[in-house]
Amino acid sequence: MTGSIEQGISQTHGNTHILHFLVRLPRPMEQVWPSVATADGLAAWFTPADVLEPHLGGAVTLRDIGSGRITAWDVDRVAEYTVEGGGRIRFHLERDGEQGSALRFTHEFEGEWESERGWRLRFERLIEVLEGDS
Template sequence: MDRGTFVQHEGRPAVRFERTYAHPVERIWAAVATPEGLAHWFPSRVELEPHTGGKITFSDDPNTEPTAGTVLAFEPPLRLAFSWGGDELRFDLEPVDAHHCRLILINVLEARDTAARNAAGWSVCLAELGKHLSGALTDGPHGEAAEPWKPLYDAYVASGMPYGAAIPGAPSGA
């Protein structure tokens, strides 16, 4: 399974993930581009105006304050992109065949040193997305049954991914 890589995206630092799911593109779109689908695996509660230029809001994440961004691309069922703070998130869907879809998630980073922290977070979230798509009940990435974040973070740091950004909820210097 792709655990994510550190890349440059249009000249900016980013972490990139690729997953292929045994579901048609419409099913994956519903999971990644609707508030109802995102509720199962995304770290925040999301409300969005489903069009390019629309407003998107994020709330109910125990690690961040509520915030808002802009929908940068809304092209059902193939692309959703939006700003989130100084970052951008891109979800690109590629139908493999009638029953399989590839998801490429790119988190374009405001700061290079957030790469390992964010990659670990997206690994947890994508594991929850996989559970949701398989029909399993999930409590989301903050739930007790979610994959632990810290070992993933440590593995990204050990692999050489940029790190050093503050970790919400951790003591200074952790």
């Protein structure tokens, strides 16, 4: 199985912008989880996490994005970071076939931040990282 970015949707409600992506990944959820829920994993494809306390309410600092709290945490399934200036970034993993997983991603923010294209490039890097892990 190879990874793919199936869908990218951008919505605006007043000052709030919401990006949604469905990304199919070539690894089971348990192998993808560290990529979205550990400092080393995030640094490999997204941004360094200078602080990441892996539990609900834990502190998080995503370099170049902001500091805040972990606002949802369900091990191997959901990691959500809400950071000042960066909004709410949610990674929701689901099983996808025998060996794969689907990442349902949401980024909700106000003002100017990241484009849909910017996230697509990041998800391409994530797929490359995961396809490189054998």
